[in-house]
Amino acid sequence: MRNPVSAWTAAALVLAGSLYVTAQEPRPQPPPGGRGGPPSGLQQPRVNAGANDKPGVDPVAAAEGKKIWALECITCHGTNARGTDNGPNLVRSLVVLRDRFGSALGPFLKRGHKMQSGRSSALLSDDQVLMLAHFLRDRVNDTLRGSSEFEVKNILTGDAKAGEAYFNTEGKCTTCHSVSADLRGYAGKYEPVDIQQRFLFPRNATPGGGRGRGRAGGGAAPSPATAITVTVTPPNGEPVSGVLLQLDDFTVSLRDASGWFRTFTRTPALKVTKTDPLAAHRALLETITDKNMHDVVAYLETLK
Numbered sequence: 491m492r493n494p495v496s497a498w499t500a501a502a503l504v505l506a507g508s509l510y511v512t513a514q515e516p517r518p519q520p521p522p523g524g525r526g527g528p529p530s531g532l533q534q535p536r537v538n539a540g541a542n543d544k545p546g547v548d549p550v551a552a553a554e555g556k557k558i559w560a561l562e563c564i565t566c567h568g569t570n571a572r573g574t575d576n577g578p579n580l581v582r583s584l585v586v587l588r589d590r591f592g593s594a595l596g597p598f599l600k601r602g603h604k605m606q607s608g609r610s611s612a613l614l615s616d617d618q619v620l621m622l623a624h625f626l627r628d629r630v631n632d633t634l635r636g637s638s639e640f641e642v643k644n645i646l647t648g649d650a651k652a653g654e655a656y657f658n659t660e661g662k663c664t665t666c667h668s669v670s671a672d673l674r675g676y677a678g679k680y681e682p683v684d685i686q687q688r689f690l691f692p693r694n695a696t697p698g699g700g701r702g703r704g705r706a707g708g709g710a711a712p713s714p715a716t717a718i719t720v721t722v723t724p725p726n727g728e729p730v731s732g733v734l735l736q737l738d739d740f741t742v743s744l745r746d747a748s749g750w751f752r753t754f755t756r757t758p759a760l761k762v763t764k765t766d767p768l769a770a771h772r773a774l775l776e777t778i779t780d781k782n783m784h785d786v787v788a789y790l791e792t793l794k
């Protein structure tokens with residue numbers, strides 16, 4: 491008789507192997523030292539988690555989540571998270587259905603859940619939890635809607651008038667955007683699917699001027715103004731600011747306004763302040779509802 495565990499293990503290894511290959515393909519790179527994706531704050535309860543309020547899926551994060559899934563979860567919960575003899579169907583799990591960007595999955599995994607590597611899930615970073623959350627959300631969407639294609643075809647189901655109202659009031663979009671300036675003629679620039687993607691998951695420009703590829707980029711590089719910056723203040727010196735190149739526990743490197751590379755050894759006395767120009771934009775993801783999202787996209791689509 492076939493042993494289901496080893497069959498799944500084999501499937502996981504095959505999958506992990508093929509993912510290794512796809513990992514070689516170009517993809518939008520997270521900025522060095524910076525972290526892609528929405529902010530963490532995983533413990534905070536999310537508002538508006540009703541039926542009409544499904545969070546969006548970032549395909550890049552979901553693809554990363556799929557790799558973690560293959561390495562740590564697939565043998566028990568199955569390729570599409572629909573369960574095996576060793577673990578329940580997560581597409582129907584309340585933990586997953588109520589989750590918004592790790593809000594429920596994070597606390598569950600932080601309590602310590604078994605993983606294939608034998609490590610405890612409490613060791614997963616917030617970013618890894620977030621990627622798993624995107625992967626699982628994608629599986630739920632596939633199940634609810636038949637396929638992820640469905641969502642793409644129905645992007646323009648929103649109400650443009652309601653979107654305009656949201657844009658000008660509750661969404662506070664006008665604090666940073668104007669339909670007569672930066673978003674003027676926006677609909678003419680991108681396909682609806684790219685508009686939704688660019689609006690929900692704008693990418694930071696990378697220091698090398700590299701462009702985000704794939705759907706998220708919608709064909710155009712993010713503006714240099716979206717690069718993550720850093721200000722370093724030595725204990726007895728002037729603050730130095732520039733585009734963040736690298737930040738780890740030991741060093742911080744930046745390129746200043748005149749193009750010089752500066753590297754500092756990190757010490758407790760060295761003050762390092764990182765600024766992500768898209769932080770406020772990402773925070774949107776925590777409150778925007780599915781309806782708001784579709785309405786806004788419908789509105790943006792009228793900006794011809």
Ligand code: HEC
Binds near residue numbers: 578580605
């Ligand atoms: C060795 C098998 C195994 C592995 C590996 C495993 N799980 Fe589980 N998982 C289970 C079992 C059994 C349950 C049900 C009992 C429980 O909650 O512990 C479960 C429950 C869950 C639940 C809660 C479902 C609910 O609604 O109560 C979530 C969420 C979950 N797993 C996610 C994951 C994720 C994410 C991973 C990989 C990081 C993972 N699991 C790895 C076996 C496994």
Ligand code: HEC
Binds near residue numbers: 663664667693713
């Ligand atoms: C705190 C400032 C801020 C707020 C508030 C904000 N955005 Fe943005 N948004 C940005 C920045 C910065 C970018 C990145 C621009 C770039 O890449 O050139 C961006 C990107 C975008 C893009 C993609 C632009 C492109 O070039 O493709 C769209 C669409 C967008 N925002 C719509 C919205 C909407 C709709 C709202 C309100 C729900 C909103 N934004 C709220 C700052 C903000």
